[in-house]
Amino acid sequence: MILEIDSIELYFSSKRILNGVYLKAETGKVTGILGSNGSGKSCLMNIIFGSLQPKYKLIRIDNEPILKPLYTINCVGFLPQHALTPNNIKVKTVFKLFRLDWLEFITVFESFSLFKNSKINSLSGGERRVLETYLILKSKNEIVILDEPFSHIAPLYIEKFKRLIAIEKQTKAIIITDHYFRDVIDTSDELYLLKNGCTKLINNLEELEDYKYLSIGSLD
């Protein structure tokens, strides 16, 4: 499956946010998006998911234009920056709702075994983020969009998620953004930089310095 996003124009009042976006994601690959604060990464992810309506957009799956929001055709899972799960339900109930296997989860995230009967709002912010990232990443969707999955979680969990992403991408097209640029670079098969409202395909990591996303020497 190949997902293409093209010709997006997004304005808030008269402020132009996006005006020349092309992005391709495909099954078997992780597509990384890097960009400074306010460059439009979250807006772009919301546009792909269908929760933000821009002035203009073209979305194609396998060359077929998709006119409905992607979330209505049950093919996409989205981890937004805000919390996803309701506060007052138990962790084990969330696994039932997402039709995911609790035992498989605690095989990877052993320390979470304590939380099976806990309410979501008794988890720390980072623990909740780990749980929600897992739910979206392991969901049965062909397309998975992850907005800052590495921020706010411990280094050990980042490494676990990088390994899980490498497994899950075999059956999914994964789009990811984070300010932890090294983790995004490690994880991604294709990398785009979002700058001045446009995406630039990065073929050589030094371009990240040339485009002034990173300062000279950051990649050494």
Ligand SMILES: Nc1ncnc2c1ncn2[C@@H]1O[C@H](COP(=O)(O)OP(=O)(O)OP(=O)(O)O)[C@@H](O)[C@H]1O
């Ligand atoms: N609802 C809104 N109304 C007006 N402006 C908005 C709205 N949402 C986002 N913006 C503006 O759009 C721009 C892009 O925002 P967005 O959240 O997509 O950036 P980002 O690249 O994800 O930033 P960060 O890395 O800081 O999360 C910013 O200038 C932001 O102020």
